[in-house]
Amino acid sequence: MSSSGGPAFALSCPLPLTGSERVLLGHGSGGKMTAELIARYVLPAFGNPYLDRLDDQAVVEIGGQRLAFTTDSFVVRPLFFPGGDIGTLAVNGTVNDLAMAGARPLYLSAGLILEEGLRLDDLGAILESMRAACQRAGVLLVTGDTKVVNKGSGDQCFINTTGIGVVEHSRLLSADQARPGDRVVLSGNIGDHGMAVMSRREGLEFDTVIESDTAPLHGLVASMLEGGSELRCLRDPTRGGLASTLNELALASGVGLEIEETRIAVRPAVHAACELLGLDPLYVANEGKLVAIVGESSAEAVVGRMRRHPLGVDAAVIGVVTEQHPKMVVMRTRIGGTRVVDLHPGEILPRIC
Amino acid sequence: MSSSGGPAFALSCPLPLTGSERVLLGHGSGGKMTAELIARYVLPAFGNPYLDRLDDQAVVEIGGQRLAFTTDSFVVRPLFFPGGDIGTLAVNGTVNDLAMAGARPLYLSAGLILEEGLRLDDLGAILESMRAACQRAGVLLVTGDTKVVNKGSGDQCFINTTGIGVVEHSRLLSADQARPGDRVVLSGNIGDHGMAVMSRREGLEFDTVIESDTAPLHGLVASMLEGGSELRCLRDPTRGGLASTLNELALASGVGLEIEETRIAVRPAVHAACELLGLDPLYVANEGKLVAIVGESSAEAVVGRMRRHPLGVDAAVIGVVTEQHPKMVVMRTRIGGTRVVDLHPGEILPRIC
Numbered sequence: 001m002s003s004s005g006g007p008a009f010a011l012s013c014p015l016p017l018t019g020s021e022r023v024l025l026g027h028g029s030g031g032k033m034t035a036e037l038i039a040r041y042v043l044p045a046f047g048n049p050y051l052d053r054l055d056d057q058a059v060v061e062i063g064g065q066r067l068a069f070t071t072d073s074f075v076v077r078p079l080f081f082p083g084g085d086i087g088t089l090a091v092n093g094t095v096n097d098l099a100m101a102g103a104r105p106l107y108l109s110a111g112l113i114l115e116e117g118l119r120l121d122d123l124g125a126i127l128e129s130m131r132a133a134c135q136r137a138g139v140l141l142v143t144g145d146t147k148v149v150n151k152g153s154g155d156q157c158f159i160n161t162t163g164i165g166v167v168e169h170s171r172l173l174s175a176d177q178a179r180p181g182d183r184v185v186l187s188g189n190i191g192d193h194g195m196a197v198m199s200r201r202e203g204l205e206f207d208t209v210i211e212s213d214t215a216p217l218h219g220l221v222a223s224m225l226e227g228g229s230e231l232r233c234l235r236d237p238t239r240g241g242l243a244s245t246l247n248e249l250a251l252a253s254g255v256g257l258e259i260e261e262t263r264i265a266v267r268p269a270v271h272a273a274c275e276l277l278g279l280d281p282l283y284v285a286n287e288g289k290l291v292a293i294v295g296e297s298s299a300e301a302v303v304g305r306m307r308r309h310p311l312g313v314d315a316a317v318i319g320v321v322t323e324q325h326p327k328m329v330v331m332r333t334r335i336g337g338t339r340v341v342d343l344h345p346g347e348i349l350p351r352i353c
Numbered sequence: 354m355s356s357s358g359g360p361a362f363a364l365s366c367p368l369p370l371t372g373s374e375r376v377l378l379g380h381g382s383g384g385k386m387t388a389e390l391i392a393r394y395v396l397p398a399f400g401n402p403y404l405d406r407l408d409d410q411a412v413v414e415i416g417g418q419r420l421a422f423t424t425d426s427f428v429v430r431p432l433f434f435p436g437g438d439i440g441t442l443a444v445n446g447t448v449n450d451l452a453m454a455g456a457r458p459l460y461l462s463a464g465l466i467l468e469e470g471l472r473l474d475d476l477g478a479i480l481e482s483m484r485a486a487c488q489r490a491g492v493l494l495v496t497g498d499t500k501v502v503n504k505g506s507g508d509q510c511f512i513n514t515t516g517i518g519v520v521e522h523s524r525l526l527s528a529d530q531a532r533p534g535d536r537v538v539l540s541g542n543i544g545d546h547g548m549a550v551m552s553r554r555e556g557l558e559f560d561t562v563i564e565s566d567t568a569p570l571h572g573l574v575a576s577m578l579e580g581g582s583e584l585r586c587l588r589d590p591t592r593g594g595l596a597s598t599l600n601e602l603a604l605a606s607g608v609g610l611e612i613e614e615t616r617i618a619v620r621p622a623v624h625a626a627c628e629l630l631g632l633d634p635l636y637v638a639n640e641g642k643l644v645a646i647v648g649e650s651s652a653e654a655v656v657g658r659m660r661r662h663p664l665g666v667d668a669a670v671i672g673v674v675t676e677q678h679p680k681m682v683v684m685r686t687r688i689g690g691t692r693v694v695d696l697h698p699g700e701i702l703p704r705i706c
Contacts (some may be wrong), residue, residue, distance in 0.1 A: 006646065020473070021473055021474070022427070022469075022470050022472055022473060023467045023468070023469055023470060023471040023476065023501055024469060024472060024501070025470075025501050026468050026501075027467070027499070027501050028467070028499060028500050028501025028502075029501075034499065037499065038499065041473070041476055041477055041480055041680075042480060042497065042499075045480045045481060045483065045484040045495075046480075046483075046484060046487070046494045048493050048494075048495065050381055050460075050493065050495035050496070050498070051495055051496065057496055058462075058495035058496040060459070060460055060495060062415075062420065062459065062517070062519055063418035064416070064517065065416035065418060067414055067415065067517075069460060069462060069517060070462070070496055070497055071462035071463070071496055071497060071498050071513070071515055072464065073464040073465070073466050073498050073500045073513060074500075075466060075500045075502050075506075077506075086700060106413070107403075107411070107422060109411075109412055109422060109423070109424035109515050110424070110513070111425065111464075111513045112426070113428060113511055114376045114380070114381070115376070115427050116375075116376055116377060116378050117375050117376060118376040119374060119375055119376075120373070120374055120375060120394070121374070123376065123394055124394055127394055127395060127398045128398060130398065130399075131398040131399060134399070140401050140403065140412060141399045141401075141404065142401065142403035142404055142411035142422060143410055143422055143423055143424055144399075144404070144424060145401070145424050145425045145426050145513075146380070146381060146387065146390065146391070146393065146395075147378075147381050147426045147427075147428045148376055148378050148380050148381025148382075148702075148703070149381075149428050149511075149704060150378065150506060150508075150581075150703065150704070152505065153428075153430075153507065153508035154507060154508070155502060155503075155506035155508065158466055158511070160424070160426060160464045160498075160513035160515070162414070162423060162424055162462050162464070162515035162519065164413075164420075166415055166416065168570045168609045169541060172693070207492045225491060229507070238529065253425040271461040281618065289434065291573070295424070309458075321591070324595065326647075327640070331533060343618060350501070350503065351500075351502060
C-alpha cells in the first residue's frame with residue numbers, strides 16, 4: 001500500500017475506530033487512526049494476498065515478469081516549499097515506493113485534480129518540476145488525467161501518481177521479513193521534509209533555510225542490492241516519520257526493534273524547528289531517506305556501499321531486531337534511559353505530502 | 354491519456370488558452386478548453402511517444418509483454434446517484450480505459466482523498482461499491498493510498514484509480530487509425546450517465562428514474578476482437594459525450610466523420626431531461642458505452658457479435674469515415690439537413706465523473 005508516510009492502506013491491527021462517525025484529519029496521519037480506518041473499512045472489502053501484505057507497493061507477476069505497482073496522492077500545503085514542490089514530491093514519492101520493492105522504476109501516470117482559480121503559472125511550474133524529476137529518475141510519464149473542481153471544493157492542486165517498475169532480483173522484500181539479530185539501517189538524517197513544509201506554512205525564519213530532502217532513491221537501493229546482500233525489507237519513512245515506519249515493521253514481522261537515539265542524525269536547524277513547534281523529529285516526514293532491515297552478516301557491507309552513494313553518505317546502523325517485546329519499538333535515549341516509541345495515535349502534521 | 358470523458362491530457366491542437374490566467378471549470382470539461390490546457394502545459398513538459406498518442410491509455414512493453422496502463426480521477430457530485438456511485442464509476446471507468454486498448458484488465462490501484470467530516474458510513478458504502486465492481490469486472494485492487502484534507506479543502510471524496518491490463522492481441526488500436534470507408538459503430542443509447550447525475554443534482558423527478566449506464570466493457574470488447582475483425586480504434590464516450598469522442602478521432606486520424614442522427618438512440622426520459630436542462634445528448638457523458646471504428650468489411654460481423662452481448666444489444670453502425678471535411682464531424686439530422694458537430698468550447702456538465 002501507499003507510502004509517502006508508510007502504508008496508507010496500512011496495518012492489520014484489529015482496533016475499533018475511536019468513536020467517530022466521520023473522517024477526521026487524524027485518519028490521514030499515517031499513524032494509528034489511519035491504521036484503524038484501513039483495518040476496518042478497506043481490508044474487509046478488498047483483502048487479497050497483495051493488499052494484505054500492507055507494503056508500500058504490490059509486486060505482481062505478469063507473463064513471468066515481476067512488476068511493482070504503487071499509487072500515492074499528494075495534497076501537500078503549501079504547494080511550493082524550500083527544496084521542492086508538490087510536483088517534485090509526486091514523482092519522487094512514487095519512484096521511491098517502487099524502489100522500496102527493489103524495482104527499477106519505468107512508467108508513471110499522473111492524475112491532476114485542479115481547483116478552479118489555480119494560477120496557470122503555478123500549474124506550469126508544478127508540471128516543470130514533474131518533468132525535471134522524471135528526467136532525474138529516468139522514468140517516463142506515459143498517461144494522465146485532468147479534472148477541475150469548483151472553487152472551494154479543492155485546494156489548488158492535488159496530484160496522484162501511480163507507477164510501474166520491474167523487479168529484476170529474486171528477493172522477497174516485505175515488512176514481515178525482519179528476524180531477530182537483523183540490523184536496522186537508516187540512510188541519513190531525519191525530519192528535513194516535514195520541517196521544510198511546516199516552516200514555510202507557519203512562516204518561520206531560521207538562520208539556515210530547511211530544505212526538503214525529496215529525492216529518488218532507486219539508485220541508492222540498486223547499490224544496496226549488489227553482492228547478494230541479505231536485505232529483508234526497505235521502507236521510506238515519509239508521512240508519520242521514522243517512528244511510524246519502525247512500528248509498522250515491528251508489527252508486520254512480530255518482532256521487537258531496539259534503536260539508539262545517538263545514532264539517529266537530526267540537523268540542528270531541524271532540531272530547533274521541532275523544539276519550537278513541540279514536535280518529535282521521529283514523527284516528522286522524510287522524502288529522501290530509507291530504512292532497511294539487513295541480515296547481521298551483510299549490514300556492514302551494505303552500509304559501506306550506501307555511504308559511497310550521494311544519497312547515503314550518512315547511512316548508519318541505528319538498531320537491532322530482537323525477540324524481546326514483540327511488535328514494540330524501544331529507543332535507548334541520549335541520557336541512557338529507554339522509552340517506547342509508539343505509533344502516534346492521530347494527527348501530527350496534516351497535509352505534509 | 355485518460356478518459357472518463359475522452360483523453361484528458363488530450364489533443365495536440367496548437368490553440369492558445371482562451372485569455373485566462375487561471376484554471377476555469379471549463380478546463381476540466383473534456384472539450385476544447387481541456388485540449389488547450391493539455392496542448393499548452395502538459396505535452397510540452399512530458400511529450401513522449403506514449404503520451405503523444407493521446408489515447409485513453411498507454412500501451413507499454415515490459416519483458417516482451419504488452420501492457421495497458423491508464424489513470425483516472427473521479428470527482429463526481431453527488432457521490433451517490435441512480436445506478437451507481439463514485440466507487441462504481443472509479444472501478445468501471447478505469448477498467449473501460451484498459452478495455453479500449455483491447456486489454457484484459459488485471460490490477461487496480463486506488464487513491465482516496467477524503468475531506469474531514471465525510472461520514473464513515475458513506476465511505477463504507479463507496480468501498481463496498483468498489484468491491485462489487487472489482488468482483489464483477491474480475492480485477493484485483495492490489496495497492497492503495499488514503500489522504501485526508503481539511504474541511505473546505507475537498508468535497509467529501511475524490512478517488513483516483515489506475516489500472517494495468519495485458520494486451521493479448523497484436524492490433525494497434527489507436528485514435529489515429531481511422532481510414533476513409535471505415536464504419537463508426539456505437540454500442541447503445543447515449544446520455545444515461547450524465548442525465549442520471551444531473552437529475553439527482555438538480556432534484557429533477559421524472560416518471561422514469563434515469564439510471565447511470567456504468568458497466569465494465571472488456572467482455573463486450575473481447576467479443577469484438579474475435580475472428581480477426583478489422584478494429585481500428587475503440588473509445589468510451591464519457592466526459593464530453595459522443596460528440597467529443599468523435600471529434601478526437603477525426604482530429605487524430607485527419608479524417609472526416611459523417612454520422613446519422615436517426616441511428617443514435619436516446620431514451621425518451623434522457624431526451625426529456627436534456628430538453629429541460631437545455632443540453633444536447635451528444636455532449637452528455639456515458640459510462641457503459643463505446644464507439645468503435647471498424648473496417649467496412651468487418652462492420653456487420655462486429656455489430657452482430659456485439660448484439661449477442663448484454664451490453665451491446667443496441668449496437669449499430671451510426672456513420673462512416675470520409676476523406677471529405679477532414680478533422681470535422683458532420684451529422685445528417687432527423688429532418689434531412691446537415692450540421693457540424695464541433696468540440697464543445699468549454700463547460701458543459703462539471704463534475705460528471
